[in-house]
Amino acid sequence: MSWREQWHKLRQLRKWERLMATRSIKSRTVWVLLRIVAPLAVFAFVTLASVTTMLGLAGAPAALQAGLIALAAFAAGAFLLYVDIMVVFNQLSAQPYEILLAAPFSGRFVLMARLAAAVRSVFLYAALGLPLAIAYGIIQRAPVWYYPLAVVALILTVATLLALATLIVLAVLCSGRHRITRESLAFVSTGIAIAVVVVPRLIELGPVAQQVQSDLLGPAFAWIPMVMGARAIIAGGLGQGGAAAMPIVLLAATCALATWMAMFLADRFLHDRIGRVQEGGVAKRGSGRVRTSQGRSGSLLLRPFSPAIRAMVRKDWTRLRRVPSELLGFAFSVVYFWVILMHPDPGQTGALTGTTLPWLVVLVIFSSNRLTLSSFGIEREQVVLLLSAPVSSSEILQAKWLYTLGPSLLWTELVVAVFDVIGRTPLDASLWTALLTAWIVAGATLLSLPFAISGAAFVPRRAAQRAIYVKPGSSLSLLALAPYLALQGALMAFSMAPLVGGGGFFATFLVTGRLWHVALGVGASLLVAALAGSIGWSTGSEAWRHRSLMMLQSGSLE
C-alpha cells in the first residue's frame, strides 16, 4: 500500500474513533465539562500561578528569571515525558490492535494509527507553557519575533518528548525475547521516566550551585530536550537571535531522529512483538485452604464499615497487589517532588517551588483518579454480582472510595512525614499538618468518584471508551466541580509551599506568629473538603446507580 493510501486509511480510522467517542458520551453538559470547562480551569490555574510568579520577579536579576523558566520547563517536561510514556504504552497495548495487525498495514502505520488519538491531548500541554513564556517576554521587553519563536520552541519540545516516549516504549517492547506482560512494560517505562528526572540531579551532585542558571542551564543538562526549549526561550527573550536558533535546530534534529528511529523499530518489530504483550499479574501459590478474614490488611481504616464494604475493599486491594503498576503514578510523583525540592532556591522566596507545585498537584489528582477509575473498571459486568447481593449502591461507592483512600493516604502522609523530618518541623505542627493532609486527601479522593463513574477523569485514552450516563441534572452539579479543581490546587500549593520553605504550614505560624495563616488554612480546607465530599457523594451515587441501571435496561450487559 502506498504512503498516500495508508494516510487516507488513517484519517478514516480517526473518523470512526471520533464517532465512537461522541456516541459514548450521553450528556452534552458532561461533554462540555470534560472537554472545555475542566481543561480551561486547569489552564487558568496554571496561568495564574506561573504568570504571577514571573511578574513578581520583574525586578529580580535576569539569572533568576532565566532559572525560573529553566526549572519550569524541566519540571513540566519531566512530567510530560512520564505522561507520554504512559499514553504511548496504553495506546500500543490497547486491545483491538489485532484488527490493525491482521489488515495489510505496515508497522509504522499501526504506530501512527495508535498515536493519532494521543497527539492532540499531548499538545494541549504546550498551551500550558505559553503564559509563562509570554510573561517572560513582557518583563524582558522582548522583540516581536520572540513570541512566534516561543510557540515554535514549545511545540517542538512537546513533539520531541512524544517522539522520545514512543521510542522508549518501542525499544522496551522490541528488546528481549521473552513474553512481556503489561505490568513489566509499565514498570520499565516508568523506571526510565524516573531515571530521566533523577540522572541530571545526580550529575549535578557535586557542590550544588548557588546560582540557578549554572544549575539547569549548565552543559550537563544541554542534552535534555526541555532544557533545549528553555534555552531557546531565554535567549529569545533577551533578543539574542543566534543563540535562540541553535537550540531550536538541535530540538528539531532530535525530534526527527527519534521519530525516524521509532518508525524504523515499528516497521521491523511491531507486528512481531506487540502480540507478546500479555495481561500481567501472577498469583503466588496459596496455602491450599480458603483462608479466613482474620488479620487482613487495612483493618484499622475499614473497621467502622459494614462487612460487605470491607469485603469489596479487600477484594480490590488483593487485585491491586497483582497489578502494582497502577501505583506507579505515586512512585513517580515522590521522585519528582524530591527532585524539585532539592533544587536550590537562591532567594528563599518560594517562587520556584510555587511555579512547579501546581504540577505536583495535578500529578496527585492524576494518580488517585487513575486508581478510582480502574476500580470502577473492574466492575463492568460484575456489577450484576454485587447488585444481586444484599449490597446497596451507596455501599459499593463507599467501598470504591476507601479503596482509593487507603493507598493515597498512605503515600501522602509518608511524603509529608519525610518532609517534616527534613524540615525539622516541631511535633505538634507535624501532627496538625498530618491531619490537614488527611482531610485534603479524603476530599480529593471523594472528588474522583463522580469523575471515575462518568468515566472520563483525566486519562485521555479511557475518556473515549467508557460510556457516560449521567443525567443532565446531575451533570450540572458536576460543573460546580471545575472551580473546585482550581481551588484544590491553590490550597495545596498554599499549604505545601511554606512547608517546603520553612518546615510546615504551622511552623510558619509558630515563627511568624500570624494566627490568620492557620485560621485561613484550616477554614479553607474544611470548606473545600466538605464541598468536595458532598458533591462527590451525591453525583457519584446518582451516576453510579444510573449507569448500572442503564447497562441492564439497554441490554449492554448482554
Place this chain on the structure above:
Amino acid sequence: MLVAQSLVKTFNGTHAVDHVSFTLKEGELFGFLGPNGAGKTTTIRMLTGLLTPTSGEVWIGPHSMQKSPKEAKRRLGYLPDKPLVYEKLTGREYIRFMAELYDMPDDVLEQAERHLEEFELKDAADQMISGYSHGMKQKIALIGQLTHRPEVLLLDEPTVGLDPKGARTLRDILRGLCSQGVTILISTHLLPIAEMLCDRVGIMEKGHLIALGTLAELQAEYSTSAGLEDLFLQVTDPGQRGGEA
C-alpha cells in the same frame, strides 16, 4: 418459597415477559425451558431484583423483592448465563470474597473446600481466574454462590461450557441441595437434563409461560406419551399446538 406474581417486563413498548406467574415450593427443582429469546433471562433477572418489573411482584419466602430487597437478596443465589468472576483473584480468594460479601461465618469455607474437590478444582484454586476455562469459571462462580447458603438458587443456563463430568457433578450437587430444602430454578436448553432432574418444568415462549407442570401432567394435558423433547417441540411449535392460547 418463591412466588412470581404476574410479572410483566416491557422494553420499548414490546413485552419481553407477559404476565408470568408461578410458585415454587421449598426443596423443589424447577426446569425453566424455552427457545432463545423466549424471555427466560429477563424473568430470572426480575426474580433476582436486577430488573424492576413493569408490573407484578416477586416474593422470596416472606420477603417482597420490591419492598425489602436486602432481605430477599440475602436468601437468593444467582448464577448468570455468563460467569461473573474477578479475573485477577484466585479461585479461593474469590470464594472468600463471596463469603465475606454476605458476612458468613468461616465454617462455610469448609463446605466450599468440599465443592472444590467435587468439581476437581482443587489444583486450580490458587491460580488466577484469568487462566480458567469457561467451564471452570462457571464452576467457581457456582461455588461462590453457594457460600452464603441461599434458600433459593436461580441458575441461568448453567450447563453451557461444562464438560459431561462437570454437568454430572452439577446435577449431583443440585440434587443434594434440594434434599436440604433449597429451592432451585434452572433454565436450560438441554432437555435430557431437565427431564432427568426436574420435579416440574415451565415452558416459556415469546414472553408467555405456555406450559407448567410435572412431565406426567404435561403428557396428560397434551395427550402424548412422548419424552420432554418431543413435548417441547410440540408445545413451542404453533403448527402442532391444539387450540390453547
